[in-house]
Amino acid sequence: MRFGTIGAGTVAEAVAGHLVTAGHAVTLSNSRGPGSLRDVVARLGPSAQAAPVEEAARADMVFLTVPWPRVGDALAGLPPWDGRILVDTTNRMAEPADADPGAVTPSELVATLAPGARVVKAFNTLYARYIAADPRHPEGRQLLFYAGDDAAAKATFHDVVDRTGFAPVDAGTLRDGGRLIQVGGPLSALHALRQDPAGEAR
Template identity: 80%
Template structure:
């Protein structure tokens, strides 16, 4: 399975680091071009690479890690998704228009509308970046990672990938119901807890 990122900031680098450690390959991208990521991919190791956003977005599982105001621009003009998995790690900021103003119930439904044909899975947005970057395995247990989505196969695939990275993945439901629980202000937002194995 090939992995890509749209965005290459702290969250993308943290996820990429776990993917590389788990033996996967990952292609990072940002709006400024692959040449700006040479130091980042060198630090991650030979299983990491850099490419254009369009190239990274052709991966089997793509992590959307841009800031909320850049979501629309980041997803515009990409190749057809054709059922590939888009993991939405974004958080709608409180000062932006409400989801009702956007014509949807949750921010991830907004993302799904901007990526027709993608199987969107919401994940990583409930954790601060430092908790994503840290080793998810602790003596007391593994870091819980909530996720939501509407496609059962995509969610099962994400679950297996997250588990391989060391997280303890927990299905929070659909993009609408789970998304509400996970968005800023929801009961799962910023809930940093461990699962005892």
């Protein structure tokens, strides 16, 4: 399975680091071009490479890690998604309209900007330092909440992050689960560990 990032800041480097450690190859990208990522790629090792955004976006699973105001520009003009998985790690600051049960969640908006992508919302509830740290602790594994509308995409995401050491928890759909994990939601910024039964710690 091929992995890519749109954006190459702290969150992208942290996620890429876990994927590389788990034995995967990752293609990172940003708006400034591959040359600006030499140091990042060097830190991650030979399984990481830098490429233009269009190339990174062709991966089987792509992590969107840009600041919220740049989401539209970051997703504009990319190749057709054709069912590839787009993991939305972004956060939009809470707005009064978010309290409306019928309001479109940020990840639902991302899905409209990436037609054909199977969007999974994840990593946005964790501060970057918790994403970068080893998710395995003596007391348990770091919980990672995620949401999405495509069951197969969520199952694939669950398997990938489980193998990197996180304890993934399905929060529901982009509408209902997305509201739980967006900024201002009850699971936002919740850092907790899952205690694995004896013998099941990864």
